[in-house]
Amino acid sequence: MKKFNSTIYMSGKYLFVGMLLLALLGSCGNNADKTNDTGKQKREQLPAQAGKEKAKTIVFFGNSLTAGYGVDPSEAFPALVQEKIDSLHLPYKVVNAGLSGETTAGGKSRIDWILRQPVDIFVLELGGNDGLRGIPIAETSRNLQAIISRVREKNPQVKIVLAGMQVPPNMGRTYASAFRVVFQQLAANNQIDLIPFLLENVGGISHLNQADGIHPNPQGHKIVAENVWRVIQGLL
Template sequence: MGLCLLISCGESGKRTSVDPGTDTQDISSEESKPVNTPGKKTIVFFGNSLTAGMGLEPEESFPARVQEKIDSLDMDYKVVNAGISGETTAGGESRISWLMRDRVDIFVLELGANDGLRGIPLSETRENLQAIIDTVKNHYPDVKIVLAGMQIPPNMGPEYTAEFREIFPDLARANQAYLIPFLLEDVAGIPELNQADGIHPTVEGQRKVAQNVWEILKPIL
């Protein structure tokens, strides 16, 4: 299966983009702040433009589609989309503590692709992802962690590409976390499921991504 170039930073779209050089530590919005709803548990989707639904309306992003599935089953969970376009693992690590001010019951971590596309040392990507997981667990020891597996094109060479792919199952095993094997399974590289940039899923592509997530998330709920 072909792979698309995952996550373009700073592109225009209906969702706010972040330039690759932007420090996201001070970026916040009502949309990305967990909001506790009485009687409901909170699922936080923490990621980049894939999670943010870049180029689409907020209700067309895969976290919103997951909320629709939850509502259809009358489950008491509130989904929070904490995705920022252009986010790296370093940016995520810098803002994670801010997000922990409100209760988190399930934490879906979707970061790393931007690191891979920039050739950031894989040790740094691992350390940042582990730091994010540690912060979430330190605040909420009973939280359930879901890690979204990612892949990148072979531009950085076969060794880098292969090791990058293994970061996510390795961290899932080390942290007793749940793993989505590849978030963009059956979406990456399929033109009709991606926008004109060939990078970000279309509305239908986001539906498929939501299904990939739901296969792992539903048994947890």
């Protein structure tokens, strides 16, 4: 009887141990499954998180050409550049900081206000009104340089693009030639990108401009947007 009871006890002991092992194995299996599930969920979430890249800012700082004088804001070249960016799903937003009638002196006085927001790419489009008013080229150059220096001081990593401009020869050939060169010199001295002539294939072409012969119409702005895009697309 004692032997029988001992056998029962031993059998029960082994049965208990076996059940315990099965329970532990089952628990490990469940934990492994949970771990795998968690890892799978994290992997599935990665693409979505990677796609939520913070948008960077492109500021177009200029005069009436940038502001889109005489056309709907959606037809001005900065808005058309935004359309190109959106079509490529690039993480950039365009800020139109154009002000009609702005000179380089005026831009210099308001640049600090513009720089209150983060800026990743800064497109400087000023100088045209200086040329039309016959402002001394040395003064225009100093003001543009001051704006460039202030932007870099605020953010050394910012990418700066300078929009070149030309004036009609009625200001005198010497003035017109020196005016054109000043943008090339500033771009070279500061090692920044240059749009050789913002109004390339638009300036002086009547059917691409409004009645004043100065400001592009919607069709003209499309060409200006292409002129800009050729330079900035490599920076995006």
